[in-house]
Amino acid sequence: MGEIIYWGIIRTALLILALWFSFDYIDYKFWWSAAIISIYVIIIHPAIIQFQLFKERNKRVLTDTLCSRCKHFDASAVLCLKYDEHPTAHYVPCDGIDWEPKN
Ligand code: SF4
Incomplete structure (x- = not known):
């Protein structure tokens, strides 16, 4: 973005x-x-x-990944706010350890 x-x-x-x-x-x-x-x-x-x-x-990242359902994920920038990294379809920066559900 x-x-x-x-x-x-x-x-x-x-x-x-x-x-x-x-x-x-x-x-x-x-x-x-x-x-x-x-x-x-x-x-x-x-x-x-x-x-x-x-x-x-980024369609797949925004719809089909663990990050897309995490509260630390900023969909407008396709960015993990906790790690300040861009997740991809094959890369989750925290390896799922810090995943927290959205509201
Ligand atoms: S905390 Fe983990 S699961 Fe959540 S957006 Fe960041 S990398 Fe993805």
Whole structure:
């Protein structure tokens, strides 16, 4: 999840620079349209695609693992909050010793 936010910030910074420098070269009435379209194409759409890939990659961890039913598991980041590690379908950081049921 942090990777999606990181690249979103990088793309936003680059787009701000590009829009800033393009302001003098594009007619004002077209500049806003170009800015809105480029925000969607360069920032929003890639973030949506990255998030869908993130969900697809972690689908099994989020549904079929011991961690997915543990109170120390943060599903939004696919992270064990107790060990500060990312569980996978084949790796449980605590080996099940610290598992505690969700409410
Ligand atoms: S405490 Fe153990 S079972 Fe619970 S989320 Fe962390 S690694 Fe998974």
